Amino acid sequence: MNTSEYKRFLRFCSKNIDNSNLELFNVDDIVHSIFDQVEKLKGQAQRVREKFLNNIVDNLLLFEKNCLSNNLNINWCLSSEDFLENLLNLLGRKKIKSVNLSSSEFFEQLDLKNSLKSDKISTFSKDNRCFILEADLGIVDSASFFSVFESEFEMELFLDSKIKIIILPINKFICNISDIDIFTHIFSIYKNNKSFPSLTNIFTPKQIGNQEEVYVFVVDNEQSNLLSFKEQRKALLCIDCGACKRVCPVYQTIKDEPYNNSLTGPIANILLPFIENFDNHKHLTYNCLLCGNCTSICPVNISIPDLIIENRKYFFENKILDHNDNILILSLRKFFLRNKNKNLKPWLKRYLLRRIIPKITRKQLQIPQFAKKTFNKIQQDNNKG
Numbered sequence: 001m002n003t004s005e006y007k008r009f010l011r012f013c014s015k016n017i018d019n020s021n022l023e024l025f026n027v028d029d030i031v032h033s034i035f036d037q038v039e040k041l042k043g044q045a046q047r048v049r050e051k052f053l054n055n056i057v058d059n060l061l062l063f064e065k066n067c068l069s070n071n072l073n074i075n076w077c078l079s080s081e082d083f084l085e086n087l088l089n090l091l092g093r094k095k096i097k098s099v100n101l102s103s104s105e106f107f108e109q110l111d112l113k114n115s116l117k118s119d120k121i122s123t124f125s126k127d128n129r130c131f132i133l134e135a136d137l138g139i140v141d142s143a144s145f146f147s148v149f150e151s152e153f154e155m156e157l158f159l160d161s162k163i164k165i166i167i168l169p170i171n172k173f174i175c176n177i178s179d180i181d182i183f184t185h186i187f188s189i190y191k192n193n194k195s196f197p198s199l200t201n202i203f204t205p206k207q208i209g210n211q212e213e214v215y216v217f218v219v220d221n222e223q224s225n226l227l228s229f230k231e232q233r234k235a236l237l238c239i240d241c242g243a244c245k246r247v248c249p250v251y252q253t254i255k256d257e258p259y260n261n262s263l264t265g266p267i268a269n270i271l272l273p274f275i276e277n278f279d280n281h282k283h284l285t286y287n288c289l290l291c292g293n294c295t296s297i298c299p300v301n302i303s304i305p306d307l308i309i310e311n312r313k314y315f316f317e318n319k320i321l322d323h324n325d326n327i328l329i330l331s332l333r334k335f336f337l338r339n340k341n342k343n344l345k346p347w348l349k350r351y352l353l354r355r356i357i358p359k360i361t362r363k364q365l366q367i368p369q370f371a372k373k374t375f376n377k378i379q380q381d382n383n384k385g
């Protein structure tokens with residue numbers, strides 16, 4: 001889908017894009033009933049995640065060292081293909097024909113279920129020999145794993161299984177186990193909408209019994225593509241709580257379909273063009289009204305609208321947008337940067353834009369109201385005064 005087609009689709013949806021159909025998500029009531037200073041909590045969570053991300057390479061190497069010294073097997077996988085090949089080899093070596101799987105969006109991205117199926121490995125195991133889990137967070141200093149389970153049954157299955165395979169994307173870590181406490185609360189409030197942490201488990205190497213084997217897979221799957229982007233890399237702070245999806249008026253209207261991916265919602269608008277490809281995902285940069293609902297709720301303070309603007313800027317500067325969109329933006333920029341146009345009367349600016357835009361785009365767009373005085377004019381008046 002090109003960006004113009006996508007914008008037409010959004011306009012078609014636009015009658016519903018308001019706040020009236022948002023799910024009632026009273027996270028604020030819950031969080032305020034537990035924490036006096038919610039902003040302080042979010043700031044702390046953000047800093048903990050930044051501490052890992054800002055030094056990701058050294059932290060991952062330290063995690064590997066700690067895993068090895070605790071007899072955990074660790075595998076690094078660059079792509080989903082690498083991961084599937086390594087995992088299927090391991091299951092083949094261990095003669096495993098059935099596994100239990102935790103539910104996970106990341107497994108869908110990696111196409112895990114289909115690959116197991118085509119290797120004739122059942123995803124329901126009666127003998128409970130092997131469990132494949134996507135942990136919610138890895139903890140560097142203690143080679144531990146934090147997970148929120150869907151049910152007590154699922155948690156018991158994992159703890160009882162003889163072969164535990166733990167999967168983590170490269171960005172889902174924190175440095176110190178002493179910081180896990182705030183995340184147990186954050187996951188229960190923002191992911192499960194509950195005021196008390198339940199069904200959470202911190203799995204440490206001390207818990208590994210004599211008969212047990214633990215294999216850890218750390219999977220990049222193109223996430224590291226974002227690391228070289230100063231702003232967009234902040235999207236990797238995301239802990240996948242899903243809270244922003246529930247308050248986003250656009251996502252609540254369009255739902256999953258336009259993403260054509262298992263990763264969806266506001267954060268996917270930033271990530272997908274970089275971890276998949278630009279051509280099929282550049283339209284997602286228009287999935288945002290810049291209303292800021294997502295930023296106000298995000299427990300790790302990711303400013304998604306700012307990142308959307310960064311993506312738009314990057315796509316424009318690198319000619320990734322469709323030709324017509326690039327021409328439109330260039331023309332508008334040229335028009336507004338011309339000195340003589342700066343101080344035109346507001347009504348005249350609107351009139352001119354109404355005439356220019358349809359000529360370029362062959363469609364009528366909504367034109368914003370302009371301020372009565374520009375900064376330039378205010379400055380000129382002040383200088384005279």
Ligand code: SF4
Binds near residue numbers: 238241242298299
């Ligand atoms: S970006 Fe969305 S899913 Fe990620 S942590 Fe923030 S609110 Fe949760």
